[in-house]
Amino acid sequence: MYPILLLTLLINAVAMKQVDPKVELVANNMEWLGQAAVKVICQGKTIYIDPYKLTKSDSADIVLITHSHSDHWSIDDIKKVVTSKTTLIAPIECLDEVKDLPAKAKIGVIPGFKQTVDGIAIEAVPAYNVVKTKFHGRDKNFVGYILNLDGVKLYHTGDTERIPEMKSINADIILLPLGQTYTMNSVEEAAESAKDVKASIAIPIHYGMYEGTSADAEKFKSLLEGSITVIIKKPR
Template identity: 25%
Template sequence: MSKINITTKFIKNLELFIENKSFPSDEVHFTWIGQAGFMFKFKDKLLIIDPYLSDYLSKKYKGKLFPHTRLMEIPISPHKISTVDYTLCSHAHTDHMDPETISILGDNNPKLKFIVPAAEIEESIKRGIKIHQLLKANDGKVLILESGIKITGVAAAHEKLKVNEIGEHHFLGYVLDFDGLKIYHSGDCIPYDGLIAKLKELDIDLALLPINGRDEYRLKNNIEGNFLISEVIDICKSAKIENLIVHHFDMFAYNTVTKEELEDLRVTSSTQLQIIIPEIYIIYKIKKK
């Protein structure tokens, strides 16, 4: 049986979520903001991971084979976010480290710290992050951010593991530990040897995993892939993770899953593995039992 309770409620405006300072201290509240992006509130802190809150890619790839036209509205403008404490980027692909999002967040939030893979420090500066705002993450490295909030880097294989000459990873996932309540965001990832053992040791309460899959056609066109739907289920079961929220769908037509696949996934949810298909403007509340 799951060690946490997850409840939901609708909110019409994410500014209301950001501005709310009255959440109980033993609860984590979070919302999906599209693709791999999530916003978390814990106590009085706001954390964001992999925000893609612009239309940068549709402009960059207009007229190309994969035009990157957004299928989903931008749920909140980065200009309206002025109280974020930490922003995490799992890697340097633009839907995870978007220059038109992170540069605005950095300018509007002078105390903001960005947590990025150590191998991508130079690239993050090129995207608009100021060097004094940066914290380096790496596989196995623990960052204590606040009392009750720490982040652990977990290597990610975006088709493959990628490490620079001094052992710093380019692709990471993160375990967000809120007073012992542990949420694993894999970043963009596929299965690799040792991943399940890492996750078992970390004792994850909730996994946030991408499901847009992979194939040779996309890879040949430089679109690195992610877990298959069957793989995220297998990983959770093998790593004893009892709660799963999927993501990385319904943003780009060439790189998503079908409504039928989502419905099939929804009906496989059980007491052994609760599976949630996230929606924009839904707030998820999690609390230890």
């Protein structure tokens, strides 16, 4: 019995991708604000992705929007963090609504966009439904984002199912939805998505508000046990 247990532990240790301290630092410093909203501070810059239901104002250097649905493109919340020093990056269809917003720059994106802003390399990648196409059709050109944060690649998937493009992405950290009504078709699919991008840390988001539960997050963690470190954050 003991030799078998030892062998199992050894196999799990080999399978588990070792987490670089720099990657761990970025993951630990990231705040989940509920739904798909996150705040990241890195390289002295404050970055918001899909700010939503914020409880206080802030001064962002970069604000990234994945798509035009109201729980991601919330103008009231965007106004809480955009100042004259902010670069706002969003799908092209969104920007007509914020012509008067006092941002330093407003950049419209589609999948394939690449640009360095304030020293941070940003890439927009596809985000869409394969099955539930009425919610996030591929033709909408909704996006996820890959950020290079001091050498650490952070991938916020946006609202998506598991898509073929994920296999060509290499990310250290993946932030992905667990809800199964509008995004992933199952928790298992979300876990496979984390494996597709070869992440060493996976952080589930987009659950607990309109779709998905805390139990889904725990299941996600158990599915990846021994292969990918899962950090379950509490929304702030």
